[in-house]
Amino acid sequence: MAAIAQPPLSPAIGVSLWAMARARMLRNRLMLGCMAALGLIVLASLFAPWIAPYSYEQIDLALGASPPSRAHWFGTDTLGRDLFSRCLYGGRISIAVGVVGTLVSLLIGVLYGSLAGYWGGHADELMMRFVDFLYSLPYLFLVIILLVFFSSSIVMLFVALGLVQWLTMSRIVRGQTLSLKNSEFVQAARLSGTGSLGILFRHLLPNMLGAIVAYGTLTVPQVILQEAFLSFLGLGVQPPQSSWGTLIADGAGVMGLFPWLVFFPAVILATVLFSLNFLGDGLRDALDPRSQQD
Amino acid sequence: MTKLILRRIVVSIPVIFLVATTTFFIMRLAPGGPFLSERAIPPEILANLQAKYGLDQPLWVQYGRYLRNLVQLDLGPSYKYPERTVNEIIAEGFPVSLQLGASALAFALFLGIPGGVLAAFKHGGFIDRLTMSVIVIGISVPTFVLGPLFVFVFALTLYWFPPALWGTWDQMVLPAVTLGLPYSVYIARLTRAEMLEVLSQDYIRTARAKGASEFRILWKHALNGAMLPVVSFLGPAVADITTGSIVVEKIFAIPGLGRYFVESAFSRDYTTVLGTVVFYATLLIVANLVVDLAYKFLDPRIEYQ
Numbered sequence: 001m002a003a004i005a006q007p008p009l010s011p012a013i014g015v016s017l018w019a020m021a022r023a024r025m026l027r028n029r030l031m032l033g034c035m036a037a038l039g040l041i042v043l044a045s046l047f048a049p050w051i052a053p054y055s056y057e058q059i060d061l062a063l064g065a066s067p068p069s070r071a072h073w074f075g076t077d078t079l080g081r082d083l084f085s086r087c088l089y090g091g092r093i094s095i096a097v098g099v100v101g102t103l104v105s106l107l108i109g110v111l112y113g114s115l116a117g118y119w120g121g122h123a124d125e126l127m128m129r130f131v132d133f134l135y136s137l138p139y140l141f142l143v144i145i146l147l148v149f150f151s152s153s154i155v156m157l158f159v160a161l162g163l164v165q166w167l168t169m170s171r172i173v174r175g176q177t178l179s180l181k182n183s184e185f186v187q188a189a190r191l192s193g194t195g196s197l198g199i200l201f202r203h204l205l206p207n208m209l210g211a212i213v214a215y216g217t218l219t220v221p222q223v224i225l226q227e228a229f230l231s232f233l234g235l236g237v238q239p240p241q242s243s244w245g246t247l248i249a250d251g252a253g254v255m256g257l258f259p260w261l262v263f264f265p266a267v268i269l270a271t272v273l274f275s276l277n278f279l280g281d282g283l284r285d286a287l288d289p290r291s292q293q294d
Numbered sequence: 295m296t297k298l299i300l301r302r303i304v305v306s307i308p309v310i311f312l313v314a315t316t317t318f319f320i321m322r323l324a325p326g327g328p329f330l331s332e333r334a335i336p337p338e339i340l341a342n343l344q345a346k347y348g349l350d351q352p353l354w355v356q357y358g359r360y361l362r363n364l365v366q367l368d369l370g371p372s373y374k375y376p377e378r379t380v381n382e383i384i385a386e387g388f389p390v391s392l393q394l395g396a397s398a399l400a401f402a403l404f405l406g407i408p409g410g411v412l413a414a415f416k417h418g419g420f421i422d423r424l425t426m427s428v429i430v431i432g433i434s435v436p437t438f439v440l441g442p443l444f445v446f447v448f449a450l451t452l453y454w455f456p457p458a459l460w461g462t463w464d465q466m467v468l469p470a471v472t473l474g475l476p477y478s479v480y481i482a483r484l485t486r487a488e489m490l491e492v493l494s495q496d497y498i499r500t501a502r503a504k505g506a507s508e509f510r511i512l513w514k515h516a517l518n519g520a521m522l523p524v525v526s527f528l529g530p531a532v533a534d535i536t537t538g539s540i541v542v543e544k545i546f547a548i549p550g551l552g553r554y555f556v557e558s559a560f561s562r563d564y565t566t567v568l569g570t571v572v573f574y575a576t577l578l579i580v581a582n583l584v585v586d587l588a589y590k591f592l593d594p595r596i597e598y599q
Contacts, residue, residue, distance in 0.1 A: 133309055135530070138574040140537040141555065145317060145567060148559040149324030225436055232438045232541060233556055252442035252545075256450050266439045274434035 031282055034275035041272055045091030052085035057240040065258045075260040077250065087265055090242040094224050094269075097157060097243065101223035102216055104162020109169025110205070110212060116170070117177025118200055128174065131167050139164050140226070147235045157236065161223050172215055176208040210283075218280035221273045228269065244269040295590075299583070306579045313575040314364060315357075317568050322353055360568070369569035374561050380569035387551035388573070390460055394542065394550060395535045397466055398474035399528075406478035407517075407524065410485025415512055417490065425482050432479030437538055441472040441545035458547040469546045473538055477531055481524055488520035495519070518592070525588050532581040536574055 044051055054072075060080030068075040074083035116127040143160045150156055180186065181204065189203050205212075228245025230236045232252075237243045244265050251262030344350045363370055369380035413425040448468060449457035455468050492498065493516050501515045540552035551570060558566035 133312075137313060138533060138536060138571060138578060140540075141571050141574060142317070142320070144556065144559055145320055145571070149321055149562070228436060229438065229537075229541060233544070248436075248439055252438060255442045255446045259446075262439070262442065266435070269436070270434040270439075273436075277434065 031279065034278050037271050038275040038279070041091060041268060042095060045088050045095055048085070048088035048092055052082075052088045054082035054085040056081065056086045056089040056242060058082070058085075065254070065261065067258075068260055074264040075258070077261055078254065078258070083247075083261065083264060086242050086247060087244070087268055090244050090247050090265065091268070093154070093237050093241060093243040094227060094245065094272075097154070097161065097227040098220040098224040100158045101161035101165060101227070102219045104158060105165035105169055105219055105223075106212065106216055107166075108162065109166035110173050112166065113170035113173030113175075114177050114200055114204060117174040118181060118196070118204070120178070120181075124174070128171075131170055134167055140229075143226075143230070144233070144235060147230065154237065157227065157230070161226055164226065165219050165223060169212075169215060169219070172211055173208060176211055177204055180204055180207055214280055214283040217276060217283055221276040221280075224269070224276075225273060244272075295587075298590075299587075302579075302583050302586075306576075306583075309579065310572060310575055311361075314361070314568065314572050317571045318357060318360060321562075321564055321567060322356075364572065369572070370565040372558070372563055372566045374558060374563040374566065380565050383554055383566060384551060384569060384573055387549065387554045390548060391536070391539050391543070391550035391552055393466070394460075394469055394473065394548060395532075395539055397470035398472075398535060398539075398542075399477065399531070401470050401474035402477035402481055402531075405474075406481025407485050407521075409478070409482040411489055411512060411517060411520075413482065413486045414489035414493065422486075425486065429479045429483055432476050437472060437476065438541050438545065440475065441469075441542060444468050444472055445545070460546070460548040460550075465546075469542050469548060472545070473535065473542045476538075477535070480527065480531075484523050484527055485520055488523050489516055492516045492519040522589065522593055525585060525592060528588075529582045529585040532585075533578050536577070 058081060060076070062080065064076070064080055065078045066072060066076045066080075072082050072084065074087060076082055077086070112127065112131075116124045143164060146160050147156060181199075186199060186203055189199050194202070224244070227236055227243060228248065231243055231245030232249040234249075236245050239246070247265035248262055248269065251258070251265060255262050341350070349356070360370070367381075369384070372378050372380055372383060375383070409421070409425045409428075413422040416422055445457045445468065448454045456462075456465050457468075459465055460469070497519075498511060498515055501511050506515070536552070539550060540556055542548070543550040543553040544556070551573075554566065555570040557563075558570065
């Protein structure tokens with residue numbers, strides 16, 4: 001039976017076994033590379049106080065903006081501060097904002113979405129209409145208003161960015177809940193007397209952990225990017241502290257004179273964003289049985 | 295169709311009301327005010343100013359008056375520029391932002407759709423790989439890096455385009471490309487994925503069997519089917535472009551509405567902030583409605599009850 005020739009696939013999408021294998025290998029190698037780069041940057045930022053050769057606020061006006069050298073690997077900014085150290089300390093803040101913002105969005109999105117999906121009916125309809133309504137708002141405008149009018153502290157930043165990001169998460173979780181809640185293992189749990197909360201937290205949520213983790217991985221770079229966007233407008237982290245966003249914003253202004261000031265933070269940010277996006281996509285594909293490998 | 299539009303308009307009114315209310319109270323609950331600058335104003339003058347704009351009255355009176363004016367489409371005077379009304383500021387800034395957003399979107403569509411179609415047609419080939427590499431750049435290099443980079447390369451080094459300002463067509467190129475490039479990337483990705491799926495469907499095989507040319511199959515039969523997700527992406531894209539426009543307007547010193555909004559937020563110009571937010575909310579609702587109608591037009595199978 002196995003020897004029966006398959007009808008040839010249409011030439012536009014036909015991919016040989018070897019091409020597919022090569023693509024997968026490359027994908028895996030790229031994935032390993034992404035994980036390595038991401039791990040390196042995260043660890044270096046986390047241990048910044050021990051690794052950074054200088055303090056992030058140590059000013060050396062006599063030095064001024066100097067190009068990369070042995071003493072200052074990434075050069076120094078216009079105030080003579082060591083850019084390498086500032087990138088490391090900036091990474092701490094950017095990563096913290098990304099992770100905490102994502103956690104806030106997870107907390108709200110998972111709770112909201114699972115409840116909407118679990119209750120179903122009119123409650124679900126109403127709750128999802130509310131999400132649709134929020135989707136249609138100029139959201140970042142409200143974040144800007146929040147940050148301007150209530151001091152742009154880091155806590156406010158966490159909250160504001162988390163508040164923007166939970167919508168998509170709630171839709172995903174709701175969809176998963178709807179598709180899972182009538183399955184046999186949930187019926188079995190209900191028959192054995194498990195309460196609503198038990199079913200939700202013990203049975204439904206663990207089963208959609210994959211989707212939540214995958215989408216969470218994709219949320220982190222979005223939050224980091226939005227922090228950078230707000231920093232560019234002067235609403236993010238306040239000096240002398242830095243994030244990758246503020247470093248890029250500062251460097252972009254003097255790009256013609258001191259190109260290294262925008263180059264290094266931009267490369268780091270791009271690497272992190274790309275790695276997280278790539279890993280998240282990979283996780284989502286791997287966890288979604290319907291997705292086609294290409 | 296008319297019923298659908300009417301229903302959507304009726305639903306939109308409470309949404310706009312809610313946006314106006316939320317924004318109003320967020321601003322008023324926050325400390326500070328439009329006239330509390332570092333430069334101390336004598337208390338009598340401050341009292342006069344506040345009386346002039348009605349800021350000395352109870353909050354609910356101010357709120358009621360604001361809503362009454364809003365219904366009459368009067369957004370009030372600007373606190374920052376006393377000689378101008380918010381309506382005038384929007385009338386001045388929005389056409390510029392609209393030009394920028396529309397040219398960015400046009401650029402994104404003209405680059406993204408053919409890119410995606412060609413990538414799908416030569417699946418795995420050079421254009422496919424090129425598109426995928428541009429996608430990588432598009433998702434990992436933010437606008438505020440791309441913009442200064444373009445200025446540095448194309449304006450300050452090669453002298454091809456002016457580095458800033460707005461008006462002539464050559465001033466429009468760099469900002470529109472900066473704003474549009476990330477969307478062209480998403481559109482290319484969407485088009486490619488959808489084309490790959492559509493090309494394997496029965497009606498494409500039917501078209502082939504009836505002897506339609508490969509060109510016609512690709513650009514007529516398949517593309518029509520593949521456009522649906524792109525159209526539905528345009529709704530959120532309009533919202534994104536309005537916020538992205540803030541950054542691009544700042545980089546290229548373009549006098550658009552996005553810049554007015556940020557400036558007025560920083561100077562606590564209550565009326566301008568409120569007016570801009572309400573205006574943008576209305577704009578997004580209209581944009582979403584247009585997208586939904588286009589969707590229905592493209593895919594007659596979709597029914598709105």
